[in-house]
Amino acid sequence: MREFALVDRLAQRLNPQRADTRLGIGDDAALIAPPPGQELAITTDTLIAGRHFPSDTAAFDIGYKALAVNLSDLAAMGAAPAWVTIALAAPELDADWCDALLDGALAAIGRASVDIIGGDTTRGELTLTITAIGCVPPSAALRRSGARVGDLIAVTGTLGDAAYGLQCWDARASASPDQQACIARLTRPSWRTGWALRGLASAAIDVSDGLAADLGHILNASGVGACVNIDALPASPALARACDRDQRRQLQFAGGDDYELCITLADSALDSARAALDCPLTVIGRVEAEAGLRVVDREERPWAVEDTRGWDHFA
Amino acid sequence: MREFALVDRLAQRLNPQRADTRLGIGDDAALIAPPPGQELAITTDTLIAGRHFPSDTAAFDIGYKALAVNLSDLAAMGAAPAWVTIALAAPELDADWCDALLDGALAAIGRASVDIIGGDTTRGELTLTITAIGCVPPSAALRRSGARVGDLIAVTGTLGDAAYGLQCWDARASASPDQQACIARLTRPSWRTGWALRGLASAAIDVSDGLAADLGHILNASGVGACVNIDALPASPALARACDRDQRRQLQFAGGDDYELCITLADSALDSARAALDCPLTVIGRVEAEAGLRVVDREERPWAVEDTRGWDHFA
Numbered sequence: 001m002r003e004f005a006l007v008d009r010l011a012q013r014l015n016p017q018r019a020d021t022r023l024g025i026g027d028d029a030a031l032i033a034p035p036p037g038q039e040l041a042i043t044t045d046t047l048i049a050g051r052h053f054p055s056d057t058a059a060f061d062i063g064y065k066a067l068a069v070n071l072s073d074l075a076a077m078g079a080a081p082a083w084v085t086i087a088l089a090a091p092e093l094d095a096d097w098c099d100a101l102l103d104g105a106l107a108a109i110g111r112a113s114v115d116i117i118g119g120d121t122t123r124g125e126l127t128l129t130i131t132a133i134g135c136v137p138p139s140a141a142l143r144r145s146g147a148r149v150g151d152l153i154a155v156t157g158t159l160g161d162a163a164y165g166l167q168c169w170d171a172r173a174s175a176s177p178d179q180q181a182c183i184a185r186l187t188r189p190s191w192r193t194g195w196a197l198r199g200l201a202s203a204a205i206d207v208s209d210g211l212a213a214d215l216g217h218i219l220n221a222s223g224v225g226a227c228v229n230i231d232a233l234p235a236s237p238a239l240a241r242a243c244d245r246d247q248r249r250q251l252q253f254a255g256g257d258d259y260e261l262c263i264t265l266a267d268s269a270l271d272s273a274r275a276a277l278d279c280p281l282t283v284i285g286r287v288e289a290e291a292g293l294r295v296v297d298r299e300e301r302p303w304a305v306e307d308t309r310g311w312d313h314f315a
Numbered sequence: 316m317r318e319f320a321l322v323d324r325l326a327q328r329l330n331p332q333r334a335d336t337r338l339g340i341g342d343d344a345a346l347i348a349p350p351p352g353q354e355l356a357i358t359t360d361t362l363i364a365g366r367h368f369p370s371d372t373a374a375f376d377i378g379y380k381a382l383a384v385n386l387s388d389l390a391a392m393g394a395a396p397a398w399v400t401i402a403l404a405a406p407e408l409d410a411d412w413c414d415a416l417l418d419g420a421l422a423a424i425g426r427a428s429v430d431i432i433g434g435d436t437t438r439g440e441l442t443l444t445i446t447a448i449g450c451v452p453p454s455a456a457l458r459r460s461g462a463r464v465g466d467l468i469a470v471t472g473t474l475g476d477a478a479y480g481l482q483c484w485d486a487r488a489s490a491s492p493d494q495q496a497c498i499a500r501l502t503r504p505s506w507r508t509g510w511a512l513r514g515l516a517s518a519a520i521d522v523s524d525g526l527a528a529d530l531g532h533i534l535n536a537s538g539v540g541a542c543v544n545i546d547a548l549p550a551s552p553a554l555a556r557a558c559d560r561d562q563r564r565q566l567q568f569a570g571g572d573d574y575e576l577c578i579t580l581a582d583s584a585l586d587s588a589r590a591a592l593d594c595p596l597t598v599i600g601r602v603e604a605e606a607g608l609r610v611v612d613r614e615e616r617p618w619a620v621e622d623t624r625g626w627d628h629f630a
Contacts, residue, residue, distance in 0.1 A: 022354055026536075027459050028391040028520060029358035031451070034349045039337055042432060043344035044400040044446060048439040076343040085359040087402075087444045117357060120444070124363040129402045129435070129444035131359060136346070144342050205343060221341075 063104030079134030163255020378419030390509030394449030478570020
């Protein structure tokens with residue numbers, strides 16, 4: 001399919017839904033009218049086949065994950081997602097494959113009011129770069145730098161499933177139902193409604209590189225330390241059944257790609273934060289003055305951290 | 316260099332300059348406060364080594380071109396560029412190479428008030444995806460669809476240099492001064508101050524795929540046709556000296572990558588448009604009611620168009 005014809009075809013599927021989208025795909029640029037008095041949060045993430053997702057991932061799941069990852073970044077800022085551009089490089093562009101990718105992208109958007117307003121297609125190694133734009137009231141964004149000594153540390157949902165799903169990927173044809181559940185977390189991650197935590201969380205980040213690395217970003221940006229209870233980390237029933245304790249702890253602590261939110265908040269904000277979310281929020285530790293991340297088990301014994309580096313594409 | 320260390324290093328070089336940039340690189344997303352009452356124009360373009368620029372292009376020139384191409388898209392919408400994100404994939408990231416790329420990006424921005432507010436680095440085939448955001452008053456954007464029957468067609472600057480520069484690329488070590496000038500147009504294209512044409516141009520596009528293809532986009536979007544005088548197309552002195560007439564006409568008509576603006580406008584707006592620009596504006600034809608693009612020479616004889624397809628990455 002010719003590039004121009006493909007763009008026309010995709011544009012027809014992407015008629016803007018938002019009243020403040022003035023012009024969608026098809027000109028030199030899209031046009032939006034930002035809500036008066038709001039700030040805009042802007043994030044860009046690249047996903048490359050074989051690096052950010054297995055090369056044999058289905059087109060639907062590639063589109064799903066690429067959107068979810070970027071919407072998750074906005075959520076971690078406390079911004080409500082509104083607009084997205086998609087730059088796609090692929091060895092060749094098949095219309096059915098592109099339709100499936102777009103189906104996945106739209107499924108990840110779900111009921112959120114998000115318009116896909118632009119993009120680019122070119123020939124190359126299979127790569128998606130998404131830029132996502134969201135709205136947030138002035139000074140209401142959730143930054144990494146706001147954690148205060150004494151704050152609770154909490155995470156949404158459960159940790160470790162996606163990393164275990166990746167371990168199971170090559171044998172997925174014979175995977176158990178629990179393993180399949182974890183593989184599904186890897187391929188179709190949920191993104192959380194982080195804007196519900198405005199005014200409640202003191203700092204936030206989404207867990208893409210692993211809890212150890214991402215909580216570390218909060219601690220560094222805030223100039224604080226923390227103590228985390230390894231046994232408090234929430235696990236899905238599937239992960240708890242599929243792995244022994246040591247493997248599970250490692251996956252929950254250092255495994256990436258879950259796209260849960262890790263936040264800090266005052267004790268007094270915990271009930272409100274739980275009520276504001278549509279998923280569980282589990283307390284896993286507390287912010288301390290002394291720099292560094294201490295990890296203990298339920299009996300307060302130090303837990304040996306084997307790998308806390310997180311995911312570094314150039315390590 | 317580790318990814319996190321690299322991002323820190325780049326972020327230090329990219330302190331926001333604009334007062335309405337609330338947060339630059341370093342969190343889950345950047346934060347901007349759009350000017351009240353303005354619309355935002357948003358464009359995304361991917362450049363891949365070996366496809367959009369020769370693989371042996373210098374890092375400085377890669378950064379330069381990636382920025383110029385995207386700022387040109389905003390200019391073609393009549394938007395003043397303000398913010399940019401850069402997603403970079405590279406086989407490996409050398410600090411000096413990245414510094415040179417950033418030097419080139421900043422050189423392309425020049426004196427414009429543009430902040431680089433976000434990005435992503437990952438390992439992969441050398442690819443840059445830029446998203447650029449600019450400001451434009453409501454309903455003032457220059458769209459492709461505004462050309463009216465009887466309008467003049469005009470282009471800024473000169474056409475054909477970049478395409479000729481690409482032809483000379485492999486022999487650039489022994490290139491003549493004229494050929495070197497054309498190669499420089501390919502590697503460091505100027506982008507035009509399209510916002511100066513608000514209220515003057517009826518339609519606009521930047522010439523990235525070639526005049527034939529890009530004017531064709533205006534004609535299609537506007538539901539009109541046109542007649543262009545092939546001998547009216549502006550050529551640089553270097554191109555005029557380096558090529559014979561037939562080669563020059565072909566390069567000017569179908570060659571891409573010049574990033575000049577092609578606009579339509581009423582006769583009455585021509586003097587104002589020329590006064591508003593800091594470069595020449597040359598009339599090359601007129602919009603007609605009948606669909607299609609007719610090309611004639613200075614004696615009004617039809618000119619045979621050998622290649623008007625433009626640049627299609629999947630052709």
